[in-house]
Amino acid sequence: MNSKSKKYYDRCDERCDYGENNCNCHDRYDDDYNYNCCKCSDKCSKDYDCGCKKDYDNYEDDYKDHKCCNQGYCNPGHPLPTCSLFACGQGTGVAIPIPSALNPTFNPIPLASVTIDTTCLCNPSVKIDFNSLINYQALISIAGTLTTPFTVTFQLSKTCNSGSKIALGTWDYSYGTVALATNITNSFNFTHCECNVCPGCCVYTVEIIRVTGSLLAAAGLTITENASIRSSNISATAISH
Known part of the structure; x- marks a missing residue:
């Protein structure tokens, strides 16, 4: 479509x-x-x-x-039929690797994408909606003081008419706890709007570009963390002006 x-x-x-x-x-x-x-x-x-x-x-x-x-x-x-378009994209669930001092490498993870063709719209404005469910689990050996929360950075990019990839913005999800055992699922979403963009066929993509594990201060403290995206979805709406 x-x-x-x-x-x-x-x-x-x-x-x-x-x-x-x-x-x-x-x-x-x-x-x-x-x-x-x-x-x-x-x-x-x-x-x-x-x-x-x-x-x-x-x-x-x-x-x-x-x-x-x-x-x-x-x-x-x-x-x-009208001067507006709506497109539903595809999203996925994925385990989130959490870098550590022993393994600090993190490679971007694609989550969701949607394609919308605004070629026949006049001075189109495009609105992107992204939604996800994030599960976070942690086991802490002893009580400590939280200094850095667990953080996931999402990036929205677009590629139009087979051109180069353009980054549009980043959004952070953070969760911090000092509980000895945690297993929680939260929703995370964002909206991005572009006004009077050049018409064309564009693919909008959301990916995880950075993850930071929790840091707690206490002698002898150890922490084990796991995180995942349970589900994600993306949609695009475009209107003509």
């Missing part, structure tokens, strides 16, 4: 000149001409209207698929 459009023309990298369209609607038509223009102010002159949707007979075939200078000239790979 959210596969990449078969025809993609990146309007964001152009200055609104597709064919005879020069973004100057007022010079071409009367003031009462019914047009619908976009907001591509970073790429077009502010004196222009940046690519009106042509209902005019001579332009109907060329412009019926797009109305924005930053909108893909597209044949979408998904139905587009």
Whole structure:
């Protein structure tokens, strides 16, 4: 449903000149001409209207698929009944390795991803919702003072149109305890929004990039920790402006 459009023309990298369209609607038509223009102010002159949707007979075939200078000239790979899209991604559960002084290495762990194709949306805004359940278990030999809580750092990234990976932000989950025995499951979620992004087919990915084990201060204290992601899910919503 959210596969990449078969025809993609990146309007964001152009200055609104597709064919005879020069973004100057007022010079071409009367003031009462019914047009619908976009907001591509970073790429077009502010004196222009940046690519009106042509209902005019001579332009109907060329412009019926797009109305924005930053909108893909597209044949979408998904139905587009309205100016909004919703995509459900895939998530997984996974054991979380906790680095130690003897084994400090940690490799990023992918958790969830969702693909959404905004090629045919005008100045789209995209909202990503991530949810998970985290289980944490610990055994402490003797009572001590907590100095550093157990912490997991999540990172959201995106890759658009087979381009390079872009990090969008990080979020931390932390849990600290001095109880001698702990077995607890908590929910963890975050939301990320992007406004007026360049349209395209993008894959949003959440991964664990860093884990820090608990540190407690007490002579002779030992601690054994285990953690896991019980479940995770991700979704994306995009709307046209």
